[in-house]
Amino acid sequence: MQIEDVFGDFPTLETERVILRKLTMDDAEDMYEYASDSEVAKYTTWEAHNSIEDSVGFLNFLIQKYNNKQLAPWGIMLKSNQKVIGTCGYMNWIPQINRAELAYALSREFWGKGIMTEAANEILEFGFDKMKLNRIEAFCLSENAGSKALMRKIGMKHEGTLLEYIYLKGAYRDVDIRALLRRDYVKL
Numbered sequence: 001m002q003i004e005d006v007f008g009d010f011p012t013l014e015t016e017r018v019i020l021r022k023l024t025m026d027d028a029e030d031m032y033e034y035a036s037d038s039e040v041a042k043y044t045t046w047e048a049h050n051s052i053e054d055s056v057g058f059l060n061f062l063i064q065k066y067n068n069k070q071l072a073p074w075g076i077m078l079k080s081n082q083k084v085i086g087t088c089g090y091m092n093w094i095p096q097i098n099r100a101e102l103a104y105a106l107s108r109e110f111w112g113k114g115i116m117t118e119a120a121n122e123i124l125e126f127g128f129d130k131m132k133l134n135r136i137e138a139f140c141l142s143e144n145a146g147s148k149a150l151m152r153k154i155g156m157k158h159e160g161t162l163l164e165y166i167y168l169k170g171a172y173r174d175v176d177i178r179a180l181l182r183r184d185y186v187k188l
Contacts, residue, residue: 034107
């Protein structure tokens, strides 16, 4: 299986409260609203967006990935108001060994409300069903309690802590790795 076989025509997914879809330039203001929040960016590999141009630049990068039939995240759009409040998707997919990494970011306004759990569960199902993944893994900075809680809620098991695994925002940081195997996946 090749990446373009699954993402050539980028799929739209839907849950009770959100639509997971391709991002467009029309999402720049929504993205800037959450990506400019230093609390949202605190545990990410990217810096908080300092201007709308930062968000436009990132969207250009993602749109190029969509157009080239490459792996890119879904935008998380609330059904209630059509607002994009984050992203969730796969990175580092290795189809030959059926493994990929889950990554996500969400507007602080929606933390603790089950939105990311809902989106991530839909994306897990897609990964096991359509991408034929055997292993879905996720990494987070060890001090990121919210991300660790999400990973537990979606069934990921803690496999270890990678000491000083990444140099990020001026310091070496410990990273937790969690994973969910196909054999342990329970559709919620």
